[in-house]
Amino acid sequence: MATQQTTTAGRVLVAPSVILLFAWMIVPLVMTLYFSSLRYSLLDPDSSGFVGLQNYTAFLTDPDFITSLLNTLILVASVLVISVCGGILVALLMDQPVFGQNVLRLMVIAPFFVMPTVSALVWKNLLMNPDSGLFAWIARSLGFSPIVWFTNYPMLSVIIVVSWEWLPFASLILLTALQSLDEEQKEASSLDGAGPISYFGYIVLPHIARAITVVILIETIFLLSVFAEIYVTTSGGPGVATTNIPFLVYKQALLNFDVGSASAGGIVAVVLANIVAIFLMRMVGRNLEG
């Protein structure tokens, strides 16, 4: 079908995108790799030189690195569990014939559209502030003393904020998947006398399994890079209690001006993300065949 003319035209049309994306991805990545092998501090630009893998050994053996790697994993895993399990429940609920379904749907999806700096500050102040926050009032009304969220449970607080942002995403995707479950299948299973639990286990769950995988993979890509929420609430603290890999790299680069070490950290983050990306790409690629 493709004539010579359209093939040539096609190449010309695709070229700008390919060139730009190639430049955007390869140039900085090569520079990061190069910097990561240098002693390179912006505060002391004269003493630069090749140091081989020294930045990596320094970065990887830094106790802060281990902590932030763990923090990253804890944050990603907790938000995934909360948003996927919560998302399944919310999606099942929204799939019922409920009065005012459309309005309800809008309310549930809304947090996803709130910019990260707004959600983080609203939660930190209006809701979680131990003196005047709403949660403090609820705790006091019930006779408890208010929780000092971001000081005593910093990681949990960040997890709560980020989960609130991502629960709507999971709910929306899973609801879309649920709605493609056809009526006949539903009726057949109820005629066969399937109870709600076996109906969920044998019909619903297999049907939305693919969508769940997609949610997990996409959320993981984004959650590995959580930054703004930490930046405006805890600045990675207290100490390094809420420092994740992106925040650690940011700190090394733009606060400590240590380009070499930050670059090594950046490469570590790239490797981490790629492990997830390989699985996601396979899922999406399989879909491309259809």
Added chain:
Amino acid sequence: MAMKQSVGKRAGVTVLAWVVGFLIFFPILWTFLTSFKTELDAIAMPPKFLFFHWTLENYAEVQSRSNYLHFAFNSIALSIGANVIGLLISVPAAWSMAFAPGKRTKDLLMWMLSTKMMPAVGVLVPIYLLFRDLHLLDSLWGIGFVLMMLNLPLLIWMLYTYFKEIPVDILEAARMDGASLLSEILYVLTPMAIPGIASTMLIAIILSWNEAFWTLNLATSNAAPLTAFIASYSAPEGFFWAKLSSASTLAIAPILILGWFSQKQLVRGLTFGAVK
């Protein structure tokens, strides 16, 4: 199935669904309410839910004290500008991949998607240094370029899935009638492609508007959009909750409205067509 459910059970499900929906939405509602309070009412204990002195003074003050419109303008310019240029680049690419696919089109698409997997911190250092040397830090052009590049793979992918759905038979019929490539594009494809392009643009604007890694790191004041402006409220200089709330309300309202319109397309866009 629905017939079998008793009225009581349906009422129960409805109440439960509304309680859950209300709880999820509540932080936004609370921000909205707080934005109309005086600073004293905003931190009052017990909290005032509806019966407080409603005022618009925060909205006026956010503008007069911190020049809100400057940041809002940057957000609008960046999210629309970056994606209009992005569309100019991605529409031809997606068009040719959808209608004149070559042997390597699939690999190319997958490679484009893979650039989206690159974590921002992996390239923060070189981009920052390059921008510093090229005087692009805190400039609308520099940040706009980054935002465009972040969305480019997504634009191409979304457009590709939309274009794929346009029936090829129509194109061949037009070709039989002797339509040239140009008139084919103008009169046959464009009208069919516009809805897909519009939804793609909507999603892209939402994502750019809320982007908060590069905008926080590359912009300080001149080119700072609303994400950075709101972040300036994190400095612990006393309580400005009412002003924070009105600034936040203004920052999220337009995107919330756009987002509500684009829910359906959102699923396709964010999952790269893997869930429709």
